[in-house]
Amino acid sequence: MSYQTGNGGNMTGSxxxxxxxxxxxxxxxxxxxxxxxxxxxxxxxxxVILLISCYSxxxxxxxxxxxxxxxxxxxxxxxxxxxxxxCSSIYTTSICVSTNIFLTFMALSTVLHITVMTCDRYIYIMxxxxxxxxxxxxxxxxxxxxxxxxxxxxEYQHPYSKRRPGSCKEERHNILYVQYHSVFxxxxxxxxxLDAHMLLLLRKQCKRIARENLPVEFVKRExxxxxxxxxxVLTCVLLLILYVIFWLPYFILELLQQNHYGQIPYQVxxxxxxxxxxxSLFNPLTYTLRxxxxxxxxxxxxxxxxxxxxxxxxxxxxxRKTNASDTDAAL
Numbered sequence: 385m386s387y388q389t390g391n392g393g394n395m396t397g398s399x400x401x402x403x404x405x406x407x408x409x410x411x412x413x414x415x416x417x418x419x420x421x422x423x424x425x426x427x428x429x430x431x432v433i434l435l436i437s438c439y440s441x442x443x444x445x446x447x448x449x450x451x452x453x454x455x456x457x458x459x460x461x462x463x464x465x466x467x468x469x470x471c472s473s474i475y476t477t478s479i480c481v482s483t484n485i486f487l488t489f490m491a492l493s494t495v496l497h498i499t500v501m502t503c504d505r506y507i508y509i510m511x512x513x514x515x516x517x518x519x520x521x522x523x524x525x526x527x528x529x530x531x532x533x534x535x536x537x538x539e540y541q542h543p544y545s546k547r548r549p550g551s552c553k554e555e556r557h558n559i560l561y562v563q564y565h566s567v568f569x570x571x572x573x574x575x576x577x578l579d580a581h582m583l584l585l586l587r588k589q590c591k592r593i594a595r596e597n598l599p600v601e602f603v604k605r606e607x608x609x610x611x612x613x614x615x616x617v618l619t620c621v622l623l624l625i626l627y628v629i630f631w632l633p634y635f636i637l638e639l640l641q642q643n644h645y646g647q648i649p650y651q652v653x654x655x656x657x658x659x660x661x662x663x664s665l666f667n668p669l670t671y672t673l674r675x676x677x678x679x680x681x682x683x684x685x686x687x688x689x690x691x692x693x694x695x696x697x698x699x700x701x702x703x704r705k706t707n708a709s710d711t712d713a714a715l
Contacts, residue, residue, distance in 0.1 A: 414654055415469045418661060425461030425664045429454045432668045435681060442677060445524045446504055446616075450671050450678075452528045453497040457664035460490050465661065487660070491631050492568075494663055496531040498627060499571045500524075502620045506578045509585060509613050568635055575624050582617045586610055612676065619674045623667060630663040 436442050436451040467483040470476075504524075508515050589610060633656045641648065672678045 412472050415472050417658060418465050418468060421658070421661050421665060422461045422465040425457060425465070425661075428665065428668045429458040429461065432672060432678075433458065435672075435678065435685075439681060442681060444677075445519050445521055446501065446508075447675075447678070448521065448524055449497065449501045449504060449528065450675070453494065453501070453671075454668055456490060456493045456497060457667050460487070460661065460664040464490055468657075490664075491634075491660065493531065494667070495568060495571050495627060495631075497528075498620065498623050499575055500527055500531065501623070502575045502578050505613075505616045505620055506582060508616070509582050568631070572624070572628070575620070579617060579621050579624070582613075583621075586614055586617065615674060615676070619671055622670055622674070626666050626670065627663060630659050630666075634660045 432454040433451060436447050436454070464483070464487050467479060467486060471480040471483045504519060507518055511518060589606075637648070637653065637656050672682060
């Protein structure tokens with residue numbers, strides 16, 4: 385995972401670091417896991433995009449946000465990982481800088497999508513009666529479009545961009561600190577506050593239902609609704625936890641290498657770089673397996689595929705037996 389600086393040295397993500405045992409052109413062995421991850425990312429996210437786009441019943445406002453997140457994760461496999469492999473193979477400065485800028489963009493895109501989804505669930509729980517009046521498809525599309533606005537000039541803001549030829553090490557450190565602090569930490573705090581508020585509200589509702597003497601049918605309906613709401617909140621919490629696990633080590637690494645470049649073991653750096661790619665793999669698995677409508681539709685499709693395969697196998701086996709019987713009769 386070595387990047388090359390303009391002075392001819394190697395850097396891993398942000399600073400000088402030389403890959404051991406690598407010389408000349410060729411695909412390094414340590415990029416093979418990235419290509420395996422790329423295949424799974426492309427297949428799973430493309431499946432989610434097709435699932436949401438092909439079924440009108442799934443094109444709800446919350447699923448549109450998830451579809452946009454799937455597109456973002458798909459681009460990581462379609463563009464980001466090939467750039468990363470190319471950078472690790474030929475050490476071209478422009479490609480390596482572009483790789484770092486693109487993957488940083490995808491990280492910020494992911495955290496903003498999760499923030500938007502958390503806000504959507506917050507409105508759904510706190511303003512349930514007015515949810516469909518507040519959250520409309522046109523508004524959701526505008527918000528998703530605005531998530532790209534802060535990154536229109538990300539190439540200039542990035543500390544290793546060629547458009548900042550005179551930036552010194554201290555200035556690069558300040559840019560990294562402001563960038564990761566404002567776009568990672570602030571959304572993280574917002575999501576923690578919203579998730580905690582929603583969970584506390586659901587807990588109060590459970591206690592109220594248990595305390596009051598309500599009709600059985602009403603209790604069943606309320607518990608079913610609360611179960612659905614709790615599942616939605618826990619999905620947001622799980623996506624947030626996965627993002628922190630997969631990306632926080634990378635952000636810390638970027639800051640550490642400003643003052644301790646060359647002192648971090650190469651194996652640790654490689655592991656952290658692969659860890660951040662796993663976000664695009666686990667995101668679609670998480671919300672597809674936990675969201676009821678997506679999970680139900682995916683199960684239905686897999687069952688149809690399995691039954692079709694079994695039906696074809698049965699027909700083929702029946703044809704073979706018939707042919708064998710005819711052959712025996714002829715003899």
